[in-house]
Amino acid sequence: MSISIEMLPFVLIITAVVPALLAIRLAKKQHRSKLTSGVVTFVLGFTWVGGWIYLAIMNLLQPKEKLK
Secondary structure (H helix, E strand, C coil): CCCCCCCHHHHHHHHHHHHHHHHHHHHHHCCCCHHHHHHHHHHHHCCCCHHHHHHHHHHHCCCCCCCC
8 A cells, every 4th residue: 555645644644733732632631731742642653553543641640730
C-alpha cells in the first residue's frame, strides 16, 4: 500500500491534529497546561503513533489538584 501525496493532509490530520485537540480537551479536564499538552501531542503526532501514545499516557495519569 502506498500513500499518495493527495492523502498526506488526511494522514496528518489523523495522526497530529486530532490527538492534539483531544489532548487539549483532556488537559482542561485534568487541570494541566492546555498549550503544552497540545503542542507536545501535535509534535509527537508527526511520528505517526507518538501523539496517540502520549494521549494514552495522559489518560492514565491522575488529575492535578486545582490551586485555589
